Amino acid sequence: MAKVLLFGRLRDVAGWRERLYEPAPPTLAALKALIVADRLDLAAALEAPGVQAAVNRVLVRGDCALGDGAEVAFMPAMSGG
Amino acid sequence: MAKVLLFGRLRDVAGWRERLYEPAPPTLAALKALIVADRLDLAAALEAPGVQAAVNRVLVRGDCALGDGAEVAFMPAMSGG
């Protein structure tokens, strides 16, 4: 199982904030492909400049393997304050 | 009459904080001479670098005339905060 969290505009585009994928795909890239399968708008939003991914609360660049129970967050450009 | 106010270390050196001089001397220089008449320590303190004078709450450089009722303040180097 992999838990996916979306934030900011990604949440609005997807129409959801949290989903479980069972079983966990083997890699981040495979998970992404699953998420955007029939969602061109979400695929574009996930590939937009500034979007970062965290796996188990660690920022990840490029692809990586996913263990069972992984928590994967997709985060667009950040802006607090 | 002229009212003289001292601040900071000048107050400590002189041993007073406020004095009235009657009648008012005609100039700031004359007033200074009167204040330090028999006080070499105070004369040195008043001439120390950084000491400023205000007449009627306006900073004055050099000498100036004093009207009756003038309020004259001698102020050493400033430091708040």
Added chain:
Amino acid sequence: MIALADRPFDPGAELNRFCQGRAATGAVASFVGIARGEAGQDAPLELQAYPGFTEAEIGKIAREATGRFALQDVAIVHRVGRIAAGEAIVLVLTAAAHRREAFEACDYLMDYLKTRAPLWKKEYGPAGARWVEPTARDLADVGRWGAAQGDDPP
């Protein structure tokens, strides 16, 4: 102390608590960011965080700032959720022996929060809602500090 607040908080009470027992400190700088908007308008801002991750990432930068500016203490409170006009969005407090370090650390932390902290801000206006991204000015501001601040911008 790094905290996310899902309700209005009291910057003055936080400032006083932070100043307590600081006879060795000398200097406390602070910054309060306030939600702009028309009085009576619906809450003009929404802030999202990634609970746990957001505090941890802000804590990393707070520790970095502590070393960089020789801080004695730092505290950050950030609102999340819907925020009404005039309410505090963020409070940053820094304590140091000298005022220059306290000011610079506070400035540094705000630049970070504006551009690289895991927070997402939506503005609600008459023309609809939009997600805020760092402005050119925000990016120039954070660029003043060099590359040391957290990860490279994406």
Added chain:
Amino acid sequence: MIALADRPFDPGAELNRFCQGRAATGAVASFVGIARGEAGQDAPLELQAYPGFTEAEIGKIAREATGRFALQDVAIVHRVGRIAAGEAIVLVLTAAAHRREAFEACDYLMDYLKTRAPLWKKEYGPAGARWVEPTARDLADVGRWGAAQGDDPP
């Protein structure tokens, strides 16, 4: 608001009052200077002012800073008299549309207060009392702003 306080004041209450009704502001920076000293020590500081003149001179610089940094508001509270370790000596509050101006104005006003405001500070320590004069660092700090700030140093 420029005020001299001859008793301890409450920086948090002042901050909250200053932030009230600021839905058009965005940014409030503040600085609190705290009297250093050993807990339990006799009041380590004495601040003298020239009542009336001191507030007027600080007011002039506050107005200058308001123009220079496009401030929406500024408030300064300065303690006078004997001050105990851990008590606030000074509070500077600045409100602006953007944080950079609020920070810089606060910094500018503190540099001024340290070197050119009509205030005199005596430190009481185990080795006796001494009148404080601006340090080389204070003078370098105030020099950053150019000649515009009040009168030339004497």
